[in-house]
Amino acid sequence: MDLATKQLMADVAQLPEIHGESLLDHLSTTVVVFSSDFRLHYINTAGEVMFAQSNRHARGKGINELFVNAGRLVAHLGDAMESGQVFNQRACRHEMTNGLTVIVNCTYTPVSLSGGQTGIMLEMRKVDHHLRVEQEEQLIAQQEATHSLLRGLAHExxxxxxxxxxxxxxxxxxxxxxxxxxxxxxxxxxxxxxxxLMDRMLGPNDVPNMQAVNVHEILERVRELVLVEADSGLRIIQDYDPSLPDLMADPGLLVQAVLNIVRNAAQALEGRGEIILRTRVQRKFNIGNKQHRLVACVEVIDNGPGIDAALRAKIFYPMVTSRSDGTGLGLSIAQSLVNRHQGLIECDSKPGETVFTILLPLEEET
Ligand SMILES: Nc1ncnc2c1ncn2[C@@H]1O[C@H](COP(=O)(O)OP(=O)(O)OP(=O)(O)O)[C@@H](O)[C@H]1O
Ligand SMILES: [Mg+2]
Structure with a gap:
């Protein structure tokens, strides 16, 4: 066996720690270590999220208890273990017993476990991850460019x-x-x-009044405001994650940002339909190329007609509108307010389902 790979990991528990967590727990890549009989020896934090179970709980489980139709995976792991060679595989599709299916790039590395046993380390990187980071970086750069252009123009x-x-x-x-x-x-x-108009294009210019904010209070405020404006045919459903911690934000600015998005959804529904306000906490989540330990993920989902295909790529630009009485500033202002909280708004839309996702870091980036 190749000596370099053999000595890669004497024991996961002996790896250096950062803030009391193993080095592997700081990776956004899933790392799974199996013993030679294909029982789980270790999963890192990203793996705990992917498999929806803790390392302690999953330890000792057979590979069939984690993956559906694990035969091919067992063959690959076995090959790597026997040959003592590291090998990579692109775009593998794995179905997990928790119902999740992922498309991942895999690396199989033979390792030596404590006690001299041979094991195998499987790294799984989501294929869409790079694509998403690239798109987000582009979006952030594009917004910064638009904003500084506007600032100059407004001044002139x-x-x-x-x-x-x-x-x-x-x-x-x-x-x-x-x-x-x-x-x-x-x-x-x-x-x-x-x-x-120039002032509105630039958005509020005051220094943000940062304080501990409960995201659900913000959403409830927006919900009340939109329901007051709307016809009785509109339903706004709350799907809140009660474990969501407070975040440091300016509550006034956040209400404005969320209101612009929910109001758009209500307008798209023309008074009849459903809006879901959903909150979730994401661990070790990237916003652009920065990884955050905890991110609040707020989704505004409507079952309206969807965003006009011709507009989809440009909706965050100022003055882009499909409504005769719209100024096309709502989303551009929302995006710049969320950016001021180091966050990002993303959008995914098809007829019958439009999802605006507001991502807000809950802690400093790591
Ligand atoms: N939930 C949605 N469903 C369908 N289309 C949407 C939705 N949200 C936004 N849009 C589209 O994006 C465009 C831009 O939205 P934005 O809020 O920036 O401007 P506006 O609503 O047209 O005007 P303003 O908000 O300034 O009054 C809208 O005109 C609409 O075509
Ligand atoms: Mg709007």
Missing amino acids: IKNPLGGLRGAAQLLEKEIPDSELREYTRIIIGEADRLHN
């Missing part, structure tokens, strides 16, 4: 606008004819409208 527009407004005011005082003053009033009114 607001300055001459102030001059125009001031000049119109002076002119108004000099004009004796009240009919002509109507024109100066139009100039002043339109200058104010443009000024307000």
Whole structure:
């Protein structure tokens, strides 16, 4: 057997620790170690999430108790163990006994367990993970670029606008004819409208008032507001995870962000349909390329017609709207408010199901 691989892991328990957790528990990759008789020796935290059971509980279980139709997997693990070679396999589909099916890139590494026994380490990386990180990084970069463009543009527009407004005011005082003053009033009114539009495009500019916030209180506030505006045919269902801890946020800004999303859903439903507000906690979750220990995941799901296919890729840009009375600023403002909390809004839509997911880190990134 290849010496390098043999010495890779004398015992998982002896690996260096960070904040009291084994090094492997800090990986977002699932790591599973089997003994030579294909019984589970160890799973890391990412594996606990994937298999929905704890390392302590799963230890000693046979491979058939974790995977459905484990025959092929057993053959691969056996091959790697016998040959003493590391090998990789791309895009393997595994069905777990907990009902989850994953498509993962796998690495099989023979290892030596404590007591000299031979074992095998299986690393599983979700295939869609890289794709998602790439897309999110792109989204974050795109939003930052849009925001700084807007900031520059707003500055350039607001300055001459102030001059125009001031000049119109002076002119108004000099004009004796009240009919002509109507024109100066139009100039002043339109200058104010443009000024307000610029302010709305940039979103609230105050320093956020950060405090411990219960996400469910925010959702309840939004739910009340939207139900008051809506017809009686609209139902808003709460599917809350009670274990969700408080997060540090500005409650006013968060209400505004969530309200913009839920209001869109209510408008898409045209008064008849269902919105689900769902909260979940995700452990070791990536937002862009940053991994967070805990992330609050808030989903706003509606059973409306879905987002117009032509608009789907652009809905977070300002001024993109399909509604005659819409300004197209709701989502762009929501996104920039959530960004200010180091979070991200994602969207997935098909006819009959539109899901907006708000991801908010609950702790500092690790
Ligand atoms: N839940 C949804 N279902 C279907 N389409 C949606 C949904 N949410 C957003 N959209 C689409 O995205 C567009 C942009 O939304 P956004 O909130 O940014 O602007 P708006 O609602 O049109 O205007 P504003 O919010 O400024 O009044 C909407 O016009 C709509 O076409
Ligand atoms: Mg809107």
